[in-house]
Amino acid sequence: MIASQGISAAASPLPRGVKRAFDAMRANVGHNWRLAELAGIAGVSARTLQRQFLTFVGKSPRAVLREIGLDCARRELLQGSPGVKIMDVALRCGFTHFGRFSIAYRRRYSETPSQTLKRQTVLTDALGAMPSLLVPARDRVVIAFGPIEAAAEHLALAADIADDLATALVRAGLAVATRSVAARYHLGGAIRGAGTQAHLTIRLVDTETGGQLWAHRIDGILHDDVATTEHLAARIAAALQSCLRLAEIDRALRKPAAGLGAQDLALRAMPGVLSLDACGNARALEMLDRAMEEDPNQPLAIALAAWAHVQRAVYHFTHAPQQERARSLELTHRARALGGDATVLAILGNALSLLREFDAADLVTRKALAIDGGSAWAWSRxxxxxxxxxxxxxAIERFKIALDLAPHDPLAFNSMVGIGCALFTAGQYAEGARWQERALAExxxxxxxxRTLCPAHVLAGQAREARRSLDGLRQHYPDLTVSEVQRGMPPLPPSQCNLVVGALQEAGLPA
Structure with missing residues (x-):
């Protein structure tokens, strides 16, 4: 499983000429490729290449080149290198007209290039302000990580990155070993190329199967304006976490049922809790009850159970919401007394905020970010x-940081819902609806x-979309009433709750 963004030339079998053209465009993004040049590289006529792109890719070569350039610009801006200039990035990625670049970028990513870059400054400042907090060694995953391979002239830089990455991995709750003995995973890295073509590649391998689980590439590693190695390492560790979490869940699922410990049961339960749906929630709670019987002081199991119980009240999975809230509150007290790594604390922040314990939620979420400033879950919460x-x-800034750090995480859709709700709060109803539609599609x-998508459509004057959304709500909750929505509603500001309730009534939800 390799993390990637943008257009994929390997999504389906492609003619050899199309693949050659893809490779050429990616190898020299900033070049103003003419169709005749690409056709010469592909070994076919210009008309044939144009037809093959439209048939097999669904876009013309020029449209593909523009999207490759936008993806390249996006990656550079997300690196947040100090002193970077947007115009320089645009030129390097093949855009000579800044205005057109900004319009195309905003259309593709729903924000301007300057907004992307500004957000990276917020993240960089947060990473730089992290105190030296480490977490207990209990239940840590062991990952082997040795020196980063590099040519002689890059060895000092490779050593700096390796040292900072080892620290970032420990902050993320991992145990780092120098050898693969007893380690579940091996993380390897290499700096290849020279000058502007130099790049860092990091790969995660399962030591048991030998299979590659994840890879991450950072270009321009030798640029004068490259981010500090500490910040670079924190971003790599953040990008790694979602894949590693899924690998741990898969490992727990492969174990024989008879030999499962509390940590294994908690990991098996995690996808159900993250699903934020009724069936997944019910399955998860069965396993979490077993985990807490096995070990009453297992932090991950207790935090997940606290979140799962309050989910039942907030998302209308139960007819006894007060009992579920009471059980959740009891479990949050137990989990807070035990402490834990950034993941446990972020999960605990989820439960506490839904219980309207805002001060406590803010405290544990801040602690999670102090331990690991690259925790996408903590930024989202x-x-x-x-x-x-x-x-x-x-809120929007923080949700987008979470999406920047882990765009493929199972909870990424919930950050999209959050952006939609934040835009609703700001009175931008149509844009808020668009983000929530995107989350629902995911x-x-x-x-x-x-519950909040339908009101956003109503207040945006989108009557047909509002009816469709209300039908979707009533299909899954046929007996839902406005009163039940009010009882289960997340703790939005009172004025926003009133808008939601009024819009749902206007749309036709029974009182």
């Missing part, structure tokens, strides 16, 4: 806390999204 406090712009079983 801090965004939700801002939504609940009625601070939409800060995660169709999260039908509770319609």
């Amino acid at each position: 801090s965004g939700w806390i801002d939504v609940y406090k009625g601070v939409p712009q800060s 995660h169709p079983s999260a039908s509770w999204v319609h």
Whole structure:
């Protein structure tokens, strides 16, 4: 499983000429490729190449080149290198007209290049302010990580990156070993190329199967304006976490049922909790109850159970919401007394914020970020806390940091919902609806999204979309009433709750 963004030339079998043209465009993004040049590289006529691109890719070579350039620019801006100039990035990625670049970028990524870059400054400052907090060694995954391969002239840089990456991995709750003995995973790295073509590649391998689980590439590693190695390492560790978490869950799922410990059961339960749907929630709670019987002091199991119980109240999975809230609150007290790594604390922040314990939620979420400033889950939860406090712009910034750090994480869709709710709070109803539609497309079983999606359509004057959304809500919750929505509603500001309730009534939800 290799992390990637943008257009994929390997999504389906391609003619050899098309693949050669793809490779050429990617190898020299900034070049103003003419169709005749690409056709010469592909070994076919210009007309044939144009036809093959439209047939097999669905876009013309020029459209593909533009998207490759936008993806390249996006990657550079997300690196947040100090002193970087957007115009320089645009030129390096093949855009000579800054205005057209900005319009195309905004259309593709729903924000301007300057907004992307500004957000990286926020993340960089947060990473730089992290104190030296480490977490207990309990249940840590062991990962082997040795020196980063490099030519002689790059050895000092490779050593600096390796040292900072080892620290970032420990912050993320991993145990780092220098050899593969007893390590579940091996992380290797190499600096290849020279000058502007130099890049760093990091790969994660399962030591048991030998299979590659993940790879990450950072270009321009030798640029004068490259981010500090500490910040670079934190971003790599953040990008690694989602894949490693999935690998641990898969490992737990492969174990014989008879030999499962509390940690294994908690990992098996995690996808159900993250699904934010009724069936997954019920399955997860069965396993979490077993985990807590096996070990009453297992932090991950207790934190997940606290979140799962309050989910039942908030997402209308139960007819006894007060009992579920009470059980969740009891479990949060137990989990807080035990402490844990950034993941446990971020999960605990989820439960506490849904219980309206905002001060406690803010405290544990801040601690999670102090331990690991690259925790996408903690950034997302801090965004939700801002939504609940009625601070939409800060919330959007934090949700987008979470998406920048882990765009393929199972909870990424919930950050999209959060952006939609923040925009709703800011009165941008049509844009808020668009983000929530996007989240629902990513995660169709999260039908509770319609509670705020339908009102966003109503207030945006989109009557047909509002009816469709209300139908989606009632299909999954046929007996749902406005009163039940009010009882289960997440802790949005009172004025926003009133807008949601009024819009749902206008759309036709029974009182």
